[in-house]
Amino acid sequence: MAATLRNVTTYDLRLAAPLALGFVVFFITPLVILLALSFQADPQGTHYGLTQYVNFLGDRFSLGVLGSTLWLGVKVTLLTLLLGYPVAWLHQRAPSWAKGIIMLLVLLPLLTSVVVRTFAWVVILGRQGIVNAALASLGLIDTPLKLLYTDTGVVMALAQVQMPLMVLPLITALGRIDPNLADASSVLGAGHWRTFRKVTLPLSLPGIIAGCLLTYAAAITAFITQSLIGGGQMLFMPMYIYQQASTLQNWPFAAAISIVFLVAVLVVVSIFNVLGRLSRGYTNA
Amino acid sequence: MLLTRRNLMQTALTLGAMHAFPGLTWAQARPLVFATFTGSWEEAHKAVLVPAFRKATGNADMVLDPMLSVDQIAKVTAAKNNPPIDVMLHDPGPALQAVAQGLVEPYPVEKSAYYKDLIPAAQEPSGPAPFFQVVGLTYNPETVKTPPTSWADLWKPEFKGRVGITNLNSTLGTGFMVELAKMHGGSESNIDPAFKAIEALRPSLAAVAANPGQLATLFQQGQIDISPGNFNAIQILKARGVPVEWVAPKEGAIAFKTTIHIVKNSPNRELAFKLIEAALSPEVQATLMEEPYLIVPTNTKVAMKGEIAKALAKDHAEIAKKFVFQDWAKINEQRAAWIERFNREIRV
Structure with missing residues (x-):
């Protein structure tokens, strides 16, 4: 061994071995078991087949749940992008003392648990909550608006809860843009809006895509926020899986739903990835 | 290299010892595990039931491992021959599932001192109901x-x-x-x-x-x-x-009856029985009926008192009349x- 030249690159792989092992034991194995389980035709596992998948894909209600979950993700992602981009932009333009404060404000939500943040939203959106109390004292409404247990409420709460996942990649992306480019653009006669549209926005695309990906994945799987703000009958995929696995002990169907959900999410993620590759080409051009 | 050899020796010795003295292995030596529910159930059981059990068994070792019924069933199903739980607590729906899946030992009714004192609805041979x-x-x-x-x-x-x-x-x-x-x-x-x-x-x-x-x-x-x-x-x-x-x-x-069960193949069957006996005993049930627990007793020897008597039923005859079992x-x-x-x- 000592006689031959050591190949230094092999060390990298061996260093990753503990993580890889953990990955195989705690992620790949359960996933394979989940997949096997989803092919059971009944909870007892007497025979195997595609029954569970046929049940799910042939059922308009179940497909509706899948659709509304994916759509929820889209709405939340768009809202976080809309609200998060100005924050990231502000961070970029702010003097360094303000940068620290903005960063702290962005990170602060991550330091409390999702449950706590979500309960805060229950208090904000409730009938006697902050929103309704403020609107009522301004004389804008007579009867309290229903915000809790509505679609709007879920989107709002999720957007705030997942905001750091959007803002952090955006800050990184905007930070990498050479400030001289904006100056150059205005010297050449472009206004603020045109500079933003033609220079800043395209160059920040990788950050937008990374942020959207993270926010989207987090929003559609956010079991706690979805059920606390959405209530017992806005059924999204995580709750649907929980209901089948936990209350009904119908593990094969729950497994099949999980696999379908996983595949659907993977499709969305690969769309994002393709967009990401395209945008890299764009920014390098 | 020396380190590995030493480790190997240690492991071999330990394994040998475990074979020679089966009492050493974890399964036999572990304390009684009672899977109660989380929240107020756990608080009540920690404060009242566990001390009563310790007293009755001369300080036998026991652990509360609070979890949902579903998790209890999943954990026991995953290791039927050597279950990690000795006593389960269930709502009526999951209780029937656990019994149907053969996870539960029938309660040794003839050995029990308190079983016959329970209200008829609580007398379940697969596991009596100490609480409602x-x-x-x-x-x-x-x-x-x-x-x-x-x-x-x-x-x-x-x-x-x-x-x-x-x-x-x-x-x-x-x-x-x-x-x-x-x-x-x-x-x-x-x-x-x-x-x-x-x-x-x-x-x-x-x-x-x-x-x-x-x-x-x-x-x-x-x-x-x-x-x-x-x-x-x-x-x-x-x-x-x-x-x-x-x-x-x-x-x-x-x-709803909340029933308590001895898990099949439990290595601590005798202690499990003693824990359930403690849960059925009038002393424990009378204490749990008081503030702040207010748990409805199922033992007819316990006289209804306090908030329970006021809001629910004066005695067990009234329970039978006013309560609907499904x-x-x-x-x-x-x-x-x-x-x-x-x-x-x-x-x-």
């Missing part, structure tokens, strides 16, 4: 001036947009639906009337909670003023100063279909 949960009507006394007296009051026009219910994932939600069916001519096997009744209730519904715990939050936030509710959950809210009251409707409060074996048969139907039909 009772579901009635919860309301906010600040907004509901005349206390409700019947389940039918939920349909009153003045509660339009103020009623909360839970979906059928919970024992509470399912039990409530069965009661509605019975009120309108249905039964455990004919749920149709309940769905019609819920349909009529729709304009009144302010919220369909995902679990009974959410109902508590909704009361706190003023989101709802009236709902079916668990007696014990309301006591906790009341103690925190939330304006809520609980009444048993005149049709009878829905009672046939969960029948309910379980169709519960999946009901949940599915509720998912589809009930949209506010």
Whole structure:
């Protein structure tokens, strides 16, 4: 061994071995078991087949749940992008003392648990909550608006809860843009809006895509926020899986739903990835 | 290299010793594990049941491992021959599942000192019921001036947009639906009337909670003023100063047995039996009946006192009269279909 030249690159792989092992034991194995389980035709596992998948894909209600979950993700992602981009932009333009404060404000939500943040939203959106109390004292409404247990409420709460996942990649992306480019653009006669549209926005695309990906994945799987703000009958995929696995002990169907959900999410993620590759080409051009 | 050899030797020796003295292995030597429920159940059991068990067994080792019924079943199913739990606690639905899956040892009734003193509904040979949960009507006394007296009051026009219910994932939600069916001519096997009744209730519904715990939050936030509710959950809210009251409707409060079971193949069978005996004993049940636990006793030797006597029943004869027990074996048969139907039909 000592006689031959050591190949230094092999060390990298061996260093990753503990993580890889953990990955195989705690992620790949359960996933394979989940997949096997989803092919059971009944909870007892007497025979195997595609029954569970046929049940799910042939059922308009179940497909509706899948659709509304994916759509929820889209709405939340768009809202976080809309609200998060100005924050990231502000961070970029702010003097360094303000940068620290903005960063702290962005990170602060991550330091409390999702449950706590979500309960805060229950208090904000409730009938006697902050929103309704403020609107009522301004004389804008007579009867309290229903915000809790509505679609709007879920989107709002999720957007705030997942905001750091959007803002952090955006800050990184905007930070990498050479400030001289904006100056150059205005010297050449472009206004603020045109500079933003033609220079800043395209160059920040990788950050937008990374942020959207993270926010989207987090929003559609956010079991706690979805059920606390959405209530017992806005059924999204995580709750649907929980209901089948936990209350009904119908593990094969729950497994099949999980696999379908996983595949659907993977499709969305690969769309994002393709967009990401395209945008890299764009920014390098 | 030396290190590895030493490790190897140690491992080999340990394995050898474990074979020579099977008492050393973890399965035999571990303390009694009681999977109670989380929250107020755990608090009550830690404070009252565990000390009573220690006293009865001369300080035998035991551990509380609180988890949901579903998790208990999953854990025991995963290791049937060497279960990590010795005593399980279950609501009626999961209890039947555990029994049907052969996870439960029959209770040694003839050895038990207290079994025969339990009210008839609590005498289950697969695992007796040391506790009850009772579901009635919860309301906010600040907004509901005349206390409700019947389940039918939920349909009153003045509660339009103020009623909360839970979906059928919970024992509470399912039990409530069965009661509605019975009120309108249905039964455990004919749920149709309940769905019609819920349909009529729709304009009144302010919220369909995902679990009974959410109902508590909704009361706190003023989101709802009236709902079916668990007696014990309301006591906790009341103690925190939330304006809520609980009444048993005149049709009878829905009672769920919480049953306690010895797990099949448990290495601590004898201790498990002693723990359950302690849970059935009048001393433990009398203490658990007091503030702040207010758990309804099932042992007829315990005289009803305090808040329980006031709000629920003066004695065990009244329990039999005022409480409605449901046939969960029948309910379980169709519960999946009901949940599915509720998912589809009930949209506010």
